[in-house]
Amino acid sequence: MLEIDIARKSYPDRGGQPHLALEALRMRVRPGEFACVVGPSGCGKSTLLNLVGGLDADFQGRIALDGQPPAGGVGFMFQEPRLMPWLTVLDNVRLVLGDDPGGPERARQLLAAMELGDVLDAFPGRLSGGMQRRVALARAFVIEPRLLLMDEPFVSLDAPTADRLRTMLVEIWRERQTTVLFVTHDLREALALGDRVFFLSGAPARVVLELPVRLDRPRSPANPAVQALQQAVLERHPELLAGLANAADDAIEETELEQP
Known part of the structure; x- marks a missing residue:
């Protein structure tokens, strides 16, 4: 509660x-x-x-x-994606994981669920605004808040x-x-x-x-x-x-x- x-x-x-x-x-x-x-x-x-x-x-x-x-x-998602431009998509999600041994694989699975599995090594500047938000959403959920x-x-x-x-958010939330x-x-x-x-x-x-x-x-x-x-x-x-x-x-x- x-x-x-x-x-x-x-x-x-x-x-x-x-x-x-x-x-x-x-x-x-x-x-x-x-x-x-x-x-x-x-x-x-x-x-x-x-x-x-x-x-x-x-x-x-x-x-x-x-x-x-x-x-x-506690996970956060803000009005702006707040991705690190010098990190790849996968590394932006892994950034919040610390030493969690299962984190990297969970990050890959979440990004695949966000239909981002083929851009794991891309940098944020190469992504559309919607794709950047999907990365931010994966990052918010990857710590299993x-x-x-x-x-x-x-x-x-x-x-x-x-x-x-919104559809992706509700699916992951449920x-x-x-x-x-x-x-x-x-x-x-x-x-x-x-x-x-x-x-x-x-x-x-x-x-x-x-x-x-x-x-x-x-x-x-x-x-x-x-x-x-x-x-x-x-x-x-x-x-x-x-x-x-x-x-x-x-x-x-x-x-x-x-x-x-």
Whole structure:
């Protein structure tokens, strides 16, 4: 279980004044669950991931994975692939393995599953943007993480390439049962990928709506059921993507989440 209880997170703004980014933010993500986080631009979604991943420990509150502070076994995938240009595809994936004796073979298998088996010795500059993202995805999974943190990893890709990568991501996630916390600004992407979606307010961010998604898999952002659910959510909470939810409303009813 991933438990997030952030009482307060602030940092200096450009003028040196304190900026309150997160406050009274509480989330629970079950083992093996694919959870998505949606919120307005600048609300603190990336800040949240940095706290959960241990990249920033300066906050008030508690974050625990299976009762302990997240440490080893946490994988990251960012908006940019962040590949080392002087390393080959295979070496970029092996870079995070340390002394794991089974790691190199696992890296080869993951890259083959990503349809990259024929470019193991290529350098990142020779790859398309979509191929670079596949390498980054393989690198994130090769350590067999208990928790995978993803910060808008498909945001700059064309729709067909992004759909292909989402399909690969879900296939690997279902096989390995990794807990995923996926940040996106795209509601349809969140509804297509997630078991649950957490909607954040504007800064200081807190959870304003927690939405279980019970649509059948597989699904894509273009799926009619996903589009219908998006419409139902926004009809009930028209300002949700601006970080506001109707306080008088309960979560979306289960009947509205079923596959049409």
